[in-house]
Amino acid sequence: MKAAIIGTTGYGGAELMRVLANHPEFSIHSVHTTRDEVPVWNEYPHLYSIVENKLEKVDSEAIAANCDVVFFATPSGVSSKLISEFADKQIKIVDLSGDMRLRNLDDYQTWYKKQPAPKEVVNKFVYGLSEWNKENIATADWLSNPGCYPTATLLGLAPVIKEDIVKPDSIIIDAKSGISGAGRTPSRGTMLAEMNENLKIYKVNEHQHIPEIEQQLTDWNASIGPVTFSTHLLPVNRGIMATIYASLQKESTIEQVHTLFMDAYKDKPFVRVRPIGNFPSIKEVSGSNYCDIGLQLDERTGRLTIIATIDNLMKGAAGQAVQNANIMFGIDECTGLNFVPMYP
Numbered sequence: 001m002k003a004a005i006i007g008t009t010g011y012g013g014a015e016l017m018r019v020l021a022n023h024p025e026f027s028i029h030s031v032h033t034t035r036d037e038v039p040v041w042n043e044y045p046h047l048y049s050i051v052e053n054k055l056e057k058v059d060s061e062a063i064a065a066n067c068d069v070v071f072f073a074t075p076s077g078v079s080s081k082l083i084s085e086f087a088d089k090q091i092k093i094v095d096l097s098g099d100m101r102l103r104n105l106d107d108y109q110t111w112y113k114k115q116p117a118p119k120e121v122v123n124k125f126v127y128g129l130s131e132w133n134k135e136n137i138a139t140a141d142w143l144s145n146p147g148c149y150p151t152a153t154l155l156g157l158a159p160v161i162k163e164d165i166v167k168p169d170s171i172i173i174d175a176k177s178g179i180s181g182a183g184r185t186p187s188r189g190t191m192l193a194e195m196n197e198n199l200k201i202y203k204v205n206e207h208q209h210i211p212e213i214e215q216q217l218t219d220w221n222a223s224i225g226p227v228t229f230s231t232h233l234l235p236v237n238r239g240i241m242a243t244i245y246a247s248l249q250k251e252s253t254i255e256q257v258h259t260l261f262m263d264a265y266k267d268k269p270f271v272r273v274r275p276i277g278n279f280p281s282i283k284e285v286s287g288s289n290y291c292d293i294g295l296q297l298d299e300r301t302g303r304l305t306i307i308a309t310i311d312n313l314m315k316g317a318a319g320q321a322v323q324n325a326n327i328m329f330g331i332d333e334c335t336g337l338n339f340v341p342m343y344p
């Protein structure tokens, strides 16, 4: 199968090239940005002699004529405009941006502060949280890849929300991300002098992933109320840790909760539930498509702590996008994604 990538000079696009260059079923047919003619390795010399394509401007006719799938790794507000060009064409779409994730268009306008895509376009997209929406993904033509923070948060919360074992208004998510999550466009907040040896909270109660998390949680369990979600920038390149707190509805033991998670993820190869008393760090999933989950129960307060770690560029973006493309094309979801985490 041939793939086109739009947004190849960004970090998400670069990670897609790294994964697809190694994929036995997909080949990189063309790479696109707003610029053209420059070999993509000029932007990313680590891809020298591995990805030999030159950047091209977006030409939807040519992409659809030559490719089986197009990945949008573009900032929000881009795919919502470009996607209509692909509407009548035979090509599958995987959108890594937030443009197609929120069914309520007013939410998109409020949280992203941008014009939403038309309702009929958004409705055509299937939400690609691979582990929990596999049947719909398998028949999807247009797929919306989850956000990085929602991926860690939702994989961490799914078993307890689906089984209704936590108090619906008790959920607090304390999340931290490496700097690559902010993309490659330079900004003052991500400069070395600002971030080195620092830890910053940002978008307090205003993060655009809040409605995405709440949309999926309430799809699973209508009783779930608004969540508290905070995001912090860590002075590392990659990685997200979501530390999630929720109060149990009734008394349980850590063994019971752990069994619930083990059962929920037993046939989901990219989610590794750690043994009781063992907690994942971001380094332990770096460069891989794993989401690792650790659990602890505070018997004094009745509060459960769930720790979910991912690599924001892999399970949080390109890795999950390729996992979803695998499912959409009917091949094993792990194909091309068997990366062992890099350590140290």
Ligand SMILES: NC(=O)C1=CN([C@@H]2O[C@H](COP(=O)(O)OP(=O)(O)OC[C@H]3O[C@@H](n4cnc5c(N)ncnc54)[C@H](OP(=O)(O)O)[C@@H]3O)[C@@H](O)[C@H]2O)C=CC1
Binding pocket: 006, 007, 008, 009, 010, 011, 012, 013, 032, 033, 034, 035, 058, 072, 073, 074, 075, 076, 078, 096, 097, 098, 146, 147, 148, 180, 181, 182, 183, 184, 185, 312, 313, 316, 317
């Ligand atoms: N970074 C991460 O960890 C994650 C990112 N995402 C999402 O994935 C998307 C990409 O993120 P990221 O790679 O970090 O972003 P970057 O800012 O690093 O890259 C954005 C890319 O989009 C291209 N681009 C911008 N506008 C257009 C346009 N009109 N037409 C074609 N290409 C365009 C840019 O190319 P140029 O400027 O050269 O034209 C660049 O290649 C975003 O929506 C982001 O929210 C999702 C999960 C995690």
Ligand SMILES: CC(=O)N[C@@H](CCC(=O)OP(=O)(O)O)C(=O)O
Binding pocket: 075, 076, 096, 097, 098, 099, 146, 147, 148, 177, 178, 179, 180, 181, 182, 183, 208, 209, 231, 233
């Ligand atoms: C560290 C960092 O800055 N992360 C970004 C993630 C952006 C992103 O992935 O945005 P969408 O999924 O909404 O497109 C942020 O918090 O906004």
